[in-house]
Amino acid sequence: MRYNQFQQPIGAAVENMTSGAMPDITQLSGEDCIIERLDYARHSEAICECYLQHTQAADFWLLIILINKVSNANRWRHF
Numbered sequence: 001m002r003y004n005q006f007q008q009p010i011g012a013a014v015e016n017m018t019s020g021a022m023p024d025i026t027q028l029s030g031e032d033c034i035i036e037r038l039d040y041a042r043h044s045e046a047i048c049e050c051y052l053q054h055t056q057a058a059d060f061w062l063l064i065i066l067i068n069k070v071s072n073a074n075r076w077r078h079f
Helices: 040-053 059-068 073-078
Strands: 026-029 034-036
Touching: none
Parallel strands: none
Antiparallel strands: 026 034
16 A cells, blocks of 8 residues: 555555546535535635635645646636
């Protein structure tokens, strides 16, 4: 088992991995919650407020890696 710098298990490397397509789902409704795509304009302030209150470096290791791979930061607004 491989581990990252925070000693979190990350598993074996995947050879010849390709990214799949994003699902075309607008909203999933359950008994206790609704899951929907992030809307930058509606959700960013609440997400930042929540995470800033509970921040640890280990929480952001994957996000930092992914952001470094994206050349256009505005692309994140569509997820």
